Amino acid sequence: MATLLIVHHTPSPATAEMFDAVLRGATDPEITGVDVVRRAALAATASDVLGADGLILGTPANIGYMSGALKHFFDQVYYPILDDTKGRPYGLFVHGNLGTEGAVKAVESIADGLEWKRVAAPVVVMGTPDKAALEACWELGATVAATLMD
Structure with missing residues (x-):
């Protein structure tokens, strides 16, 4: 069974x-055929990532950047997973009240460095999520999970 890891700071x-x-x-x-594992960004480990076949990352945009918790996650796992997770599919969701571009760019830069493959456009929501935004989030989850089906 494939494993989808959702690493989030919510x-x-x-x-x-x-x-x-x-x-x-x-x-x-x-x-x-997909087991979904959820981990808070401050609790997720390199072992979690190594055991996953795909990932979804979620973060608020804090002062135009990803959350400190998600940055900490990347700082902890980057080198231990660098050679073993190339090509993993991933998706991203970001919430902000002001600029979100820096958060998206930062996460995508790290994912590019890891050679992960983005399989869906990032879902970026400003302000209160409306029905369309939540449907886009649902679609993100379904799309990334579906890429892992046998």
Whole structure:
């Protein structure tokens, strides 16, 4: 069975709502053969990443950058996973109240350095997530999970 790892930092109601929608998409009953594992960014380890076949990353945009928690995650796992996770599919969701471009760019730069493969456009939401935003989050979860199906 394939494993999808969702690494998230969801301190606000908006990011938590987005995470819930991503999780619902990833665990849709029509997606089979994929085990979904959730880890808070401050708890996720290199072993978690090495055991995953794909990833979804979620973060608020803090002062135009990814959260410190997600940055800490990358700082802890980067070198231990560098050679063993090339080509892994990934997706990203970001919430912000101001600029989000820096957060997206930073995560994509690190993912590029790891040679991960983005399989869906990032879902970026400014302000309160509306129905369309939550549907896009659901779609993100379902798309990344579906890439891992046998």
